[in-house]
Amino acid sequence: MPxxxxxxxxxxxxxxxxxxxxRIPDELSEIVVPGSKVEIPFHNRPAVTGYVIxxxxxxxxxxxxxxxxxxxxxxxxxxxxxxxxxAAWMKEAYGCTLNQALKTVxxxxxxxxxxxxRVQSVPLPSQEERDAYTQAQLNxxxxxxxxxxxxxxxxxxxxxxxxxxxxxxxxxxxxEMIRRCIEGGKQAILLIPxxxxxxxxxxxxxxxxxxxxxxxNSRQSAGEKxxxxxxxxxxxxxxVIGPRSALFVPFPRLGLIIIDEEHEHSYHSDLTPRYxxxxxxxxxxxxxxxxxxxxxxxxxxxxxxRAESGQYRLLQLPHRAMADAKLPQVYVADLREELKAGNKxxxxxxxxxxxxDRLEKKEQIMLFLNRRGYAGFVSxxxxxxxxxxxxxxxxMTYHRDGSLHCHYCxxxxxxxxxCPSCGSPYIAAFGTGTQKVEAxxxxxxPKARVLRMDADTTTGKSGHSRILDAFGKDEADILIGxxxxxxxxxxxxxxxxxxxxxxxxxxxxxxDAAERTFQLLTQASGRAGRGSRQGEVVLQTYMPxxxxxxxxxxxxxxxxxxxxxxxRRLMHYPPAGGLLIASVxxxxxxxxxxxxxxxxxxxxxxxxxxxxxxxxxAEGTEFKRKDVFRQQLLIRHPDAAVLRKIRDYAGHxxxxxxxxxxx
Ligand code: ADP
Ligand code: ZN
Ligand code: ZN
Numbered sequence: 280m281p282x283x284x285x286x287x288x289x290x291x292x293x294x295x296x297x298x299x300x301x302r303i304p305d306e307l308s309e310i311v312v313p314g315s316k317v318e319i320p321f322h323n324r325p326a327v328t329g330y331v332i333x334x335x336x337x338x339x340x341x342x343x344x345x346x347x348x349x350x351x352x353x354x355x356x357x358x359x360x361x362x363x364x365x366a367a368w369m370k371e372a373y374g375c376t377l378n379q380a381l382k383t384v385x386x387x388x389x390x391x392x393x394x395x396x397r398v399q400s401v402p403l404p405s406q407e408e409r410d411a412y413t414q415a416q417l418n419x420x421x422x423x424x425x426x427x428x429x430x431x432x433x434x435x436x437x438x439x440x441x442x443x444x445x446x447x448x449x450x451x452x453x454x455e456m457i458r459r460c461i462e463g464g465k466q467a468i469l470l471i472p473x474x475x476x477x478x479x480x481x482x483x484x485x486x487x488x489x490x491x492x493x494x495x496n497s498r499q500s501a502g503e504k505x506x507x508x509x510x511x512x513x514x515x516x517x518x519v520i521g522p523r524s525a526l527f528v529p530f531p532r533l534g535l536i537i538i539d540e541e542h543e544h545s546y547h548s549d550l551t552p553r554y555x556x557x558x559x560x561x562x563x564x565x566x567x568x569x570x571x572x573x574x575x576x577x578x579x580x581x582x583x584x585r586a587e588s589g590q591y592r593l594l595q596l597p598h599r600a601m602a603d604a605k606l607p608q609v610y611v612a613d614l615r616e617e618l619k620a621g622n623k624x625x626x627x628x629x630x631x632x633x634x635x636d637r638l639e640k641k642e643q644i645m646l647f648l649n650r651r652g653y654a655g656f657v658s659x660x661x662x663x664x665x666x667x668x669x670x671x672x673x674x675m676t677y678h679r680d681g682s683l684h685c686h687y688c689x690x691x692x693x694x695x696x697x698c699p700s701c702g703s704p705y706i707a708a709f710g711t712g713t714q715k716v717e718a719x720x721x722x723x724x725p726k727a728r729v730l731r732m733d734a735d736t737t738t739g740k741s742g743h744s745r746i747l748d749a750f751g752k753d754e755a756d757i758l759i760g761x762x763x764x765x766x767x768x769x770x771x772x773x774x775x776x777x778x779x780x781x782x783x784x785x786x787x788x789x790x791d792a793a794e795r796t797f798q799l800l801t802q803a804s805g806r807a808g809r810g811s812r813q814g815e816v817v818l819q820t821y822m823p824x825x826x827x828x829x830x831x832x833x834x835x836x837x838x839x840x841x842x843x844x845x846x847r848r849l850m851h852y853p854p855a856g857g858l859l860i861a862s863v864x865x866x867x868x869x870x871x872x873x874x875x876x877x878x879x880x881x882x883x884x885x886x887x888x889x890x891x892x893x894x895x896x897a898e899g900t901e902f903k904r905k906d907v908f909r910q911q912l913l914i915r916h917p918d919a920a921v922l923r924k925i926r927d928y929a930g931h932x933x934x935x936x937x938x939x940x941x942x
Contacts, residue, residue, distance in 0.1 A: 280308045281334035284348065288321055288329045296378070298332055300339050302347045313377050314367025316352040316360060328352050330363050332377050358512060358529030361566050365527075368562050373552035374926050374939055380552055384527045386508040404485050412486040415451050415600070424594040425455050428572065431592050438561060438571040440541075440586045443596030444834070445576045445805025446604055446769075452596070453537050454487050456572060461488070461517045465534025465569075470556060472543040473497055473522040474763050478744050479751070481520055488518055495521030495528070523548065523556040526563060533569045536560045541573035541582060542798055553940050557582070576805060576836075577798040580791075580847065581854045583840055599809075607776070607807040607814035609832040611823045614780075615663055618705075625719055630777045630817040638727055638756055642774040642812065646720070646759045647803045648713050649783045649796075656786040657683060657694075661703035663821030665786040666695070671894065671913075672850055674786045686788050687913050689897035716779065717759050724757075732760035765803040771810025778803050781820040781828055790852040793827040797839050800831035851892060853942045857919040860940040861929055862899055862911040872896050874936075875910035878929060882914070886925055891916040 285298035301319055303311050311317065313331055321327040326349060338345055366380035373380075404412075417425065428439050443449045457467045471480065476496050484492050493507040493516045510516050511528045519528045523546050526536070538546065538556060546556035557573065564571045573582055573591070586593040599606060612627035622628060637644050656674050658665040665674045668685035675683040677694070684691045698706045713733045720729055732746045743763070750758045751770060758764060778800060785796045800818060808814020820828050830839035847855040863878060865871035875896035883893060895912035916922050919941070926939050 281336050283335045283338060283345065284311055284315075284317075284331045285333045285335065286317065286319060286329040286331055286348075288319075288327060299329075300335075300345055301329075302345050303334075304347055307348060307351070310351065311348065312367075313370065314363055316363065318349045318352045320346055320349065332381075358531055361533075361563070362527065362529055364566055365559070365563060369552050369554060369559070371923075372558070372562075373554055373941070374923070374930055375552035383548075383552060383554070386505055386527065386529075403490060404482055408482070409486060414487065415448065417451060417455060418448070418600060420596050420598060421448055421452050421455075421600070424452050424596060425459075427592060427594045428456055428570070429459070432570045436564075436568070436570055438564070438573060438585075438591045439594050440578060440582050440591045441572055441574040441594045441596070442578055442583070442586070442836070443574065443576060443594075444599065444606060445802065446599040446601070446606075446809050447576075447596035448600030449539070449574045449576075449596065450483060451600070452594075453539065453572070453574065454484070456535060456537065457488070457518055460535040460570075463534060465532045466511070466514075466516065466530040467518045467535040467537065468525055468528060468530070468533070469518060469520045470523060470525055470536070470538045470546070470560075471520060472540050472545045474545070474743075475540065475768075476520070476522065477747060477768070479747065479768070484518065484520060491515070491517040493519040493528075495519060495525045497522065526556060526559055533563070533567045535570050535572070536564060537572045537574065539574050541575045542577055542579040544795070551938065577801045578836070580794060580840065580843060583836075584844065584854050601809075601811070603811045604809060605813055606834055607804055607816050609804055609816040609818060609834070611828065611832050612817055612819045613823045614819055614821045615661060618660060624723075625716060625779055626723070626777075627817065627819050630819060631723075633775050633815060633817060634724060634727075634757075634777070637775045638724060641756075643750070643753070643755075643770060643772040644757045644775045644777065645764055645770075645773050645803075645806050646716065646757060646777045646779060647765055648716055648759070648761055648779050649781060649799055649803075656788065657706060658782070658786055658821065659698035659701060659703060660705040660707065660821065662698060662701035663782070664698065664700045665782075666699065671790075672846070673790055673792065674788045676788050684898065686897050686899055686911075687790075688894035713759055713761060720757060720759065727757050728755040729757045729759065730755040732758060732764050737763070762799055765799065765806060768806065769809055770806070773806055774808055774810075774812050774814050776803055776807040776814070776816045778816070778818045778820075781818045782822055782825075785822065785825060785827060790847075790850065790858075793825075793843055793846070797827040797831050797843075800828065801834065801836075804831065804834070851915045851917070856915050856917045857922045858942045859914040859916075859922040859926055860899075860911055860942070861914060861926070862909050862938045862940075863896075863933060864907050864909050864936050864938070866907070868908045871908040871910050874933075875912060878933065878937075879912055881932070882912075882925060882929065885928065886921070889916065889918075889921045891921065891925060 283300050284303050286301055287298055311331055313333055315331045317329055318326045319329045362384045366384045369380040370377045431437055431439055441449055460467045495504055495507055508528055511519055511530055514531055519525050548554050560571055585591040612629045617627050657677055668675050668690050670690055671685055671687040673687055675685050678684045681694050682691050697704050713731055717731045730746055730750055737743050781800055784799055785792055804816040807816050826842040863875045879893050892915040893912055896910040899909050899911040929937055
């Protein structure tokens, strides 16, 4: 039993590293754990509240000078306690230190310039906009979704999955849920992916709920963020909208958390602790009794499988909300056929025809370049097949020395001269940039007014909104962009969406490449025909027979879900099994590889009985970065508890030189 506890007295971020050691009295030795709220004498005050950060056996100062914990603090549920409990849970769930967890959940203190009492990084709607606002009446489908949710809040309070096609009016449903929450005297948090946090998207909430709405986003200063957090804590806000970190707004009476576009990968943090907003929200709801709603047109496999098993309640909106808005007509253009017919342009004949037609009719067009920043994958332009690792079924990546590697298991082969599937010599690395597409569009359609939206054109505070506003005001005929144009923007004059290369994300070297592709294609198609005119979509692809392409063209989520789940089961990938990625770092390539190999052997020995499936060492996607080399092991096991054990064990062995991502 540890004898001492390191305690923080003040739960503000700057003080986190300042701990004081106290002795644990015998009668509390089994009760005091990291995260416990205790009462301690402090300086000349007989009793203040402190939080236990860690336990130790050794005194850090002369033992006679260490004072004793007086007792457990009486449980009063403040927002601070909830955050503390959440941090203690994150430490276990994500294998980080309590300190790292606390730094994640506690707000950054900042300074606010004098005289500014309210900070809003988006302009409030004008009086004109307020006057013009009318609330949509909910249609029967939407009402049914709300009443399903209401039943749940009064009964089991299971999380709800709102599965609604693009344009089905999920936002109206959220607003009704939020209204009920506020009316009950509670507060709500709405998570929206950062990329969709535009003025257009949040304006509706100000119009509906007035200005007791706070916004958080990454472009704000620490001071601006802190001000929103302070107002929320004081009960001066009813709703906070923000990215994943908005979960940590310490509302005194949290009633509802909504995660919009719940399948989005930005909800999975890429910093330590690598938490997932969905998991943290579930825990937070368990701690506070709040309700959880997840919404998407393309739910993650994780969530949909939970809805299937009854762990979540499924709420569905299968139709578009506006009376005359129909789901778009989707055409698939086979790029292999184009090549065979001598068309080497980025546009299929069908897409070119339709672009000309829309320019003529003065309707708007979105061209989407599916580019997730993966360089170095190789595919055959003749048969469309990528080169896939025989052990892991993921795309292999092109390597500096000219060979192809699997970054899951390390398997490698020399660069083939002909396609292993069809024998054609048209095998090459793949990729076009948005800038190049813009130049081609301007050359081929000289009269069209063109806007481009990608990482280069959206720098600065308002880069995003500037381009979206201009397009919304009809200042351009064609908007070209990467995935950032497909996220939840509502442009009623867009009647044609062209997806230039649907395959690019399909070849991404990740086990969930097909899922991401299906999501992107479905979201992109969802941009077409949101007004009263029928929308059309042209999906250009080298693999028209792939189920991710087929089922998104048919707008059949469940067909996709069934195929993809079969693949995950076969390969033991999540959600059919647990996956732990352990990434080992070191200053030189050979040493890091040796260390990783040794780790694999140690783990296989130690966990012989549980028999986890371990592959690697392999170079991850970030093999070398800032002179640090990385090698990774992929560890699969159906039981997440076993993976957590392996993680903690490996963490003890390698300390700072190993990082984990448990999925
Ligand atoms: P989603 O978030 O599901 O893609 P939105 O909430 O953006 O869909 O709604 C799509 C469009 O339908 C919006 O213009 C919205 O104002 C409209 N809408 C939503 N619900 C209704 C309704 N009940 N009656 C009429 N229009 C509606
Ligand atoms: Zn081929
Ligand atoms: Zn492999």
